[in-house]
Amino acid sequence: LxxxxxxxxxxxxxxxxxxxxxxxxxxxxxxxxxxxxxxxxxxxxxxxxxxxxxxxxxxxxxxxxxxxxxxxxxxxxxxxxxxxxxxxxxxxxxxxxxxxxxxxxxxxxxxxxxxxxxxxxxxxxxxxxxKDQPISYSIPSALKTQDDVFETIKKQDIFVHHPYTSYTTITDFLESAATDERVRAIKICLYRTGKDSPIVRSLMKASKNGKQVAALVELKARFDEENNIEWARRLESEGVHVIYGMKGLKTHSKLMLVIRHENNRLRRYVHIATGNYNPITSRHYTDMGLLTADEEIGADASDLFNFLTGYSYQTGYRQLLIAPIDLREKMLEMIKRETKNKLKGASARIIVKINSLTDDKIVRALYRASRAGVKIDLIVRGICVLRPGIQGLSENIRVVSVIGRFLEHSRIFYFENGGDEELYIGSADWMHRNLDRRVEAVVPVKDKRLVRYIKNEALAAYLRDNVNAQTLDSEGDYHAIEIADGEKRFDSQMFFVGSDL
Structure with a gap:
């Protein structure tokens, strides 16, 4: 037909x-x-x-x-x-x-x-x-009372959690950059942008306004090839410097860099996220992102864009973890550190939320951590080759899959680190393709207030879910969580509606 x-x-x-x-x-x-x-x-x-x-x-x-x-x-x-x-x-x-x-x-x-x-x-x-009742969208509280988004981001990192945080937070930030007289350059990675994209329109407006605009448009994004080709041609026609991805790699990172002239110097503003620059899917996918003026993260973003555009080959970064350069290595180091901490009596815990887990090196490292006694919670929506609950191997590992109204898409990595907690968000799953054949970016969340929220509210909510969650057993089968008599239903996805940071 x-x-x-x-x-x-x-x-x-x-x-x-x-x-x-x-x-x-x-x-x-x-x-x-x-x-x-x-x-x-x-x-x-x-x-x-x-x-x-x-x-x-x-x-x-x-x-x-x-x-x-x-x-x-x-x-x-x-x-x-x-x-x-x-x-x-x-x-x-x-x-x-x-x-x-x-x-x-x-x-x-x-x-x-x-x-x-x-x-x-x-x-x-x-x-x-x-139909489902529409949800209410929030704006980060720090942005509600400030007219100058750049001044606000300089004062504190801004955390966004879609779909609960309105995606206008991101489109308005880019629109401000496109029209701000002091913005000199905008660089962005586009993987899946949608058919009618306010992101692309703002990039074209920025170019018309005399700013240097560079966009890496990943032509090899499966099922979005035609759409991305069309946007690439339109961007080029408006004077945007378009890069078509890297030889042998897919650029999957979700990254935007704004360079602004302030007080006789250039300051960098970065948006880095787990999800695509797509306002349509932002209503149906759960994703997280960070707006920051952190100087080291900004310098890393500049280095990464120089790598993507072929001007340099950076082998080390200050704050960002980058695949295929060092992301797997750094993740293995952090898992090993938790293992050592547990063996010497320090506090150790790992909580990870990803889409898929297939990387054999990471699976083996998690098994070693479990055998050492590290408590590990994995929230894996899709493929998971690890088997939890096997005595002597993985009895300290729990695997939960959350399938609900929204597609769980955020990637979060938490390590207790003997009490000096570290938490990261980014675009990468623990899969061979993400760690070896894609350019991925993962960023540390440095604001302790945000670390507490993501760990104690977001991750804890997913682990409490008894409506959308299923647990994986040692045989590879999933089981819905039984709600005991008198126990309240808890839907993690609805828990976040109306939340305000």
């Missing part, structure tokens, strides 16, 4: 009752095959390989190469999976699968609506009684 056609067709004037397009076609199948006697019709859906393989060392113009490869992917990319409705006969299933080069193991029988994502169109119906 052509993707431009609606899958659901209204059958009454109020457009509240629908029939699927495939049912209409099936009911009229004889009209499509005149002089034949079709005896039945079944639905199937083919999934094709979405990867784009590029020999970057041979691609003279990455932008044109990506555009060409996207055309090839649309027409000729290899099938990797076929979904069929449960009633399709074995004979027909095998025939379709074999005709596109697939085998029985690539076939998924769907007992229900094939491609359930097409039902998302129903969300546009005016039925508020069937």
């Amino acid at each position: 052509p993707p431009r056609l609606p899958r659901l067709i209204p059958i009454d004037e109020s457009e509240t009752r629908f029939v699927s397009l495939d049912e209409i076609i099936a009911a009229n199948i004889k009209a499509l095959f005149p002089n034949m006697k079709p005896n039945r019709a079944s639905i199937f859906r083919v999934t094709r390989d979405a990867d784009i393989e590029i020999r970057e060392d041979e691609a003279g113009d990455l932008l044109r190469t990506m555009e060409r490869e996207l055309l090839v992917r649309r027409r000729f990319s290899f099938p990797v999976r076929i979904e069929v409705e449960a009633s399709m006969s074995e004979k027909m299933t095998n025939y379709i699968a074999s005709s596109i080069g697939l085998t029985e193991k690539d076939v998924y029988r769907i007992n229900g609506f094939v491609n359930i994502s097409d039902l998302m169109s129903l969300y546009s119906l005016d039925r508020p009684d069937l």
Whole structure:
């Protein structure tokens, strides 16, 4: 079926009752095959390989190469999976699968609506009684009483927690930078920006206002390649210096640097976050970010952008942890430090919130820490190859997955460090691809007030959740948390609504 056609067709004037397009076609199948006697019709859906393989060392113009490869992917990319409705006969299933080069193991029988994502169109119906109640968005308290965002950030770091913190905090900051006469330069990493981006509009405005603007637009962001190509061309047309990513690496870091002339010197302002510069997904993903004027973090951000633009190769940073340079090494050092602290009787604790955990070196380090007695809490939304609760190996490790109304996307790393606590946020998961094949940035949260909030409020809330959370057992199975009689339901995601820092 052509993707431009609606899958659901209204059958009454109020457009509240629908029939699927495939049912209409099936009911009229004889009209499509005149002089034949079709005896039945079944639905199937083919999934094709979405990867784009590029020999970057041979691609003279990455932008044109990506555009060409996207055309090839649309027409000729290899099938990797076929979904069929449960009633399709074995004979027909095998025939379709074999005709596109697939085998029985690539076939998924769907007992229900094939491609359930097409039902998302129903969300546009005016039925508020069937939808979640909208949440209220807050503004960081420090920004409510100050007109000058730069003066506010100089006084203290500003913490944002989306979707609970309005994303206008970030778009307004960039808009202020674009129009401020003392701002000299803006640099940013764009991974997934959305189709109608106020971020990109502000960058173009800044360039028109005579500021030096540089944007690293990651053309290899899967499923966003076409969108990013379009934005890259528009940015270039407005005089923005556009970099198309690094050879052999995806730039996944979420980083913005604003350079401002103040009191006969240049001062750097940095936004670093766990999520993309995308106001749309910011309403549906949980992410954290930091606005800071810390001089060492600012110097690190400058060095990182120089690395990304090819002007230098920095091998060490003052505050930031950068993949693929030293992020894994630093994380392993901090896990090892907790292990040593526990063995010598000092306080030791590890709490980590990430999307996925697959890195074998980190898993082994966590096992060693557990055997030493370090209490470890891992909040891992997706893939987790570590097995908790195995006697003599991981009995001190708990793994929780939180799946709720919002997509948990923030990455947080807490280490007790003998009482001298350290906490980091950033873009990286503990996966090979993040640590070895992507440019990632993780920043220390240095304000003790923010450390206490993230540890004692945010992380503690996820670990208390008995509504959205599931625990992983030693066999690799997940179990919903049973709520005891008299125990109150606690939804961590709703706990943050209205919170104000």
